[in-house]
Amino acid sequence: LQRAPCRYADLHPLWQSELSVSGGTRQSPINIQWRDSVYDPHLKPLKIHYDPTTCLYIWNNGYSFQVEFDDSADKSVIMGGPLENHYRLKQFHFHWGAINEWGSEHMVDSKVYPAELHLVHWNPVTSTSFEEAIMENNGLVVIGVFLKLGAHHAGLQKLVDALPAVKHKDTIVEFDVFDPSCLMPSCPDYWTYDGSLTTPPLTESVTWIIKKTPIEVDQNQLEEFRMLLFTSAGEEEKRMVDNFRPLQPLMNRTVRSSFR
Ligand SMILES: NS(=O)(=O)c1ccc(C(=O)O)c(S(=O)(=O)NCCc2ccccc2)c1
Numbered sequence: 001l002q003r004a005p006c007r008y009a010d011l012h013p014l015w016q017s018e019l020s021v022s023g024g025t026r027q028s029p030i031n032i033q034w035r036d037s038v039y040d041p042h043l044k045p046l047k048i049h050y051d052p053t054t055c056l057y058i059w060n061n062g063y064s065f066q067v068e069f070d071d072s073a074d075k076s077v078i079m080g081g082p083l084e085n086h087y088r089l090k091q092f093h094f095h096w097g098a099i100n101e102w103g104s105e106h107m108v109d110s111k112v113y114p115a116e117l118h119l120v121h122w123n124p125v126t127s128t129s130f131e132e133a134i135m136e137n138n139g140l141v142v143i144g145v146f147l148k149l150g151a152h153h154a155g156l157q158k159l160v161d162a163l164p165a166v167k168h169k170d171t172i173v174e175f176d177v178f179d180p181s182c183l184m185p186s187c188p189d190y191w192t193y194d195g196s197l198t199t200p201p202l203t204e205s206v207t208w209i210i211k212k213t214p215i216e217v218d219q220n221q222l223e224e225f226r227m228l229l230f231t232s233a234g235e236e237e238k239r240m241v242d243n244f245r246p247l248q249p250l251m252n253r254t255v256r257s258s259f260r
């Protein structure tokens with residue numbers, strides 16, 4: 001299947017600096033080959049405790065739209081799974097395509113999804129701030145959830161209804177009391193591997209946890225993502241689509257699965 005044309009240069013300026021990290025050995029995203037993943041019986045169930053009142057606002061950062069959380073205390077945290085300690089939720093955002101045939105960053109056996117949700121968490125035990133954690137070896141945990149075309153997603157709709165308020169780059173809207181747990185599939189199965197941020201600074205500080213089962217969203221909800229703009233008000237409009245990084249080499253890594 002033909003992937004989206006890799007038009008990084010004419011995407012958001014953020015991507016013009018998109019150089020492959022010279023010497024990178026654990027870059028993301030990757031294609032997860034199901035049969036090459038190794039079941040690890042020591043992987044625990046992932047435990048997620050998000051406090052909806054820690055939700056602060058949604059903003060368009062010119063690359064995606066992000067929902068930011070108050071991470072000044074251990075209120076919205078994940079633990080268990082492959083993790084040594086708990087991690088605090090900092091923000092979540094999405095990657096999507098111009099059409100339903102592509103959009104996700106990770107793939108499973110070369111299958112690509114129309115969109116992918118990333119929930120970004122940082123390690124408050126080994127770092128004193130998010131900014132510090134992105135430079136630490138296992139400073140970050142990002143949970144990836146695939147989105148597939150299907151039924152209307154009622155939980156997502158509250159987010160979709162707020163998108164017109166952040167149409168342009170650097171716009172922000174208050175968004176309180178949202179529980180991102182509603183965006184999690186009920187199936188507990190996941191893959192996990194050591195990787196990187198998929199946006200600059202592309203630091204190799206991320207433990208990725210990719211959920212096996214996608215959530216379903218409907219066509220209208222995907223179209224609303226595609227109505228956002230990379231550009232600021234007053235600039236020539238560029239639709240915010242195809243904001244995903246191309247696949248990176250697996251190199252010397254093994255993807256572990258929490259399920260047989
Ligand atoms: N696809 S991903 O999960 O790798 C990812 C994508 C975007 C961002 C981002 O902040 O824009 C992030 S981030 O929230 O980790 N920020 C990374 C860049 C950054 C560092 C320090 C302060 C602000 C932004 C992560």
Ligand SMILES: [Zn+2]
Pocket residue numbers: 093094095118198
């Ligand atoms: Zn992301």
